[in-house]
Amino acid sequence: MMQALAEQDPSPVQAPRARTVIAASVVLDGKGHTLRDTRIVIEGSKIVAIDPAAGPVDYDLRGLTVLPGWIDAHVHITWIFGPDGKNAGQGGATPEAAYAAASNAWLTLMAGFTTVQSIGTPADLALRDAIAKGMLPGPRILTSAEPIMGKSAETGTPDEIRAFVRKQKQAGADLIKIYASGGMTRGTMTMSQEQLNAACDEAKKQSLRTLVHAYRDAVRAATLAGCTEIEHGLGASDDDLKLMAERGTYLDPQAGLLLENYIHYKDKFVAPPYFPEEAFEAMKGLIPTTQEFMKRAARIPGLKIVYGTDAVAGMHGRNAEDFIHRVRDCGIDPMAAMVSANSQNAEAMGMGDQIGAIAHGLQADIIALDGDPLKDITAVRRVVFVMKGGAVYKSDAHSVIPISQN
Numbered sequence: 030m031m032q033a034l035a036e037q038d039p040s041p042v043q044a045p046r047a048r049t050v051i052a053a054s055v056v057l058d059g060k061g062h063t064l065r066d067t068r069i070v071i072e073g074s075k076i077v078a079i080d081p082a083a084g085p086v087d088y089d090l091r092g093l094t095v096l097p098g099w100i101d102a103h104v105h106i107t108w109i110f111g112p113d114g115k116n117a118g119q120g121g122a123t124p125e126a127a128y129a130a131a132s133n134a135w136l137t138l139m140a141g142f143t144t145v146q147s148i149g150t151p152a153d154l155a156l157r158d159a160i161a162k163g164m165l166p167g168p169r170i171l172t173s174a175e176p177i178m179g180k181s182a183e184t185g186t187p188d189e190i191r192a193f194v195r196k197q198k199q200a201g202a203d204l205i206k207i208y209a210s211g212g213m214t215r216g217t218m219t220m221s222q223e224q225l226n227a228a229c230d231e232a233k234k235q236s237l238r239t240l241v242h243a244y245r246d247a248v249r250a251a252t253l254a255g256c257t258e259i260e261h262g263l264g265a266s267d268d269d270l271k272l273m274a275e276r277g278t279y280l281d282p283q284a285g286l287l288l289e290n291y292i293h294y295k296d297k298f299v300a301p302p303y304f305p306e307e308a309f310e311a312m313k314g315l316i317p318t319t320q321e322f323m324k325r326a327a328r329i330p331g332l333k334i335v336y337g338t339d340a341v342a343g344m345h346g347r348n349a350e351d352f353i354h355r356v357r358d359c360g361i362d363p364m365a366a367m368v369s370a371n372s373q374n375a376e377a378m379g380m381g382d383q384i385g386a387i388a389h390g391l392q393a394d395i396i397a398l399d400g401d402p403l404k405d406i407t408a409v410r411r412v413v414f415v416m417k418g419g420a421v422y423k424s425d426a427h428s429v430i431p432i433s434q435n
């Protein structure tokens with residue numbers, strides 16, 4: 030133990046043991062399979078064996094459902110409500126904003142999300158790095174730094190857009206976020222095909238993935254541009270979705286939590302002209318529309334649907350609620366819902382050989398639920414064990430602070 034601590038620099042909030050054995054009666058492996066009555070062996074940060082005969086057991090998770098830590102493909106981890114209780118947006122630079130963002134990270138990890146993709150602000154970079162160094166507890170963060178905001182011709186020439194992509198890479202971005210259309214209700218294209226082509230092509234040249242906020246016509250345009258993943262996607266036709274399936278473009282739709290959150294916290298978000306009173310009325314009608322879209326997308330053969338909540342203020346730590354919407358309101362198979370946040374998300378992030386499954390050689394990101402999400406999807410609310418990279422952050426329903434490893 031002392032040695033493991035000494036190897037980490039600087040002092041981590043939590044360090045993995047040299048060797049940990051978890052006993053489990055039911056393991057969802059993240060790829061759609063169920064393993065029964067087995068043991069997971071972890072050395073350092075990685076899973077080194079799945080072996081029913083391994084011992085001695087350090088954590089007995091029999092009676093629970095064990096699965097890989099979830100991945101949320103779309104959050105805004107620094108988006109908070111300010112000291113006045115009102116929406117303070119993301120990327121705040123005050124001490125209060127920094128602590129609130131750290132709290133968001135903590136809540137997200139405790140909810141079973143061991144990796145998130147935060148797409149929206151350069152402020153994510155410092156939080157990502159602090160967590161990676163072990164200074165704060167939180168999920169592994171991937172971020173886009175500054176996004177490309179589509180503003181028609183003002184977005185820039187293709188060469189300017191390419192330079193912007195390279196600048197984000199230099200700033201430390203893990204991926205590129207692109208806004209290619211307006212909001213949910215309007216959704217007209219804010220970037221031309223030529224501009225999108227330049228953005229996604231340059232990102233590829235820099236070995237970066239592209240996540241594109243897109244509604245309606247922008248979905249097809251981003252797909253044709255060779256972008257990696259479409260966020261939201263509402264208004265895309267079946268033909269657009271079939272094209273995405275053909276091209277292997279991932280779709281990240283939401284199933285109701287985001288809109289519910291805006292409506293629930295209306296008093297905090299309402300602020301004309303961007304968040305007028307009427308917008309919240311319109312959102313009520315949009316919930317069934319987004320759910321119809323999810324159902325329609327799920328019927329497109331070969332379309333790869335990932336899990337992303339678009340977590341803004343009020344949603345951090347409640348990321349699993351959209352699973353309930355997917356399964357209960359959209360008729361998605363519960364195993365498919367789990368896989369979308371495990372191996373499917375890992376694959377979409379190009380990290381399938383590192384996270385998203387319980388298998389030999391992968392990061393030991395392991396959670397346990399009190400209940401069976403395949404029978405009762407609300408079990409996703411009862412995360413009673415969280416391990417990230419071999420370190421345990423939660424080991425029973427009542428833990429609110431990291432468990433001592435000594």
Ligand SMILES: [Zn+2]
Pocket residue numbers: 103104105339
């Ligand atoms: Zn978003």
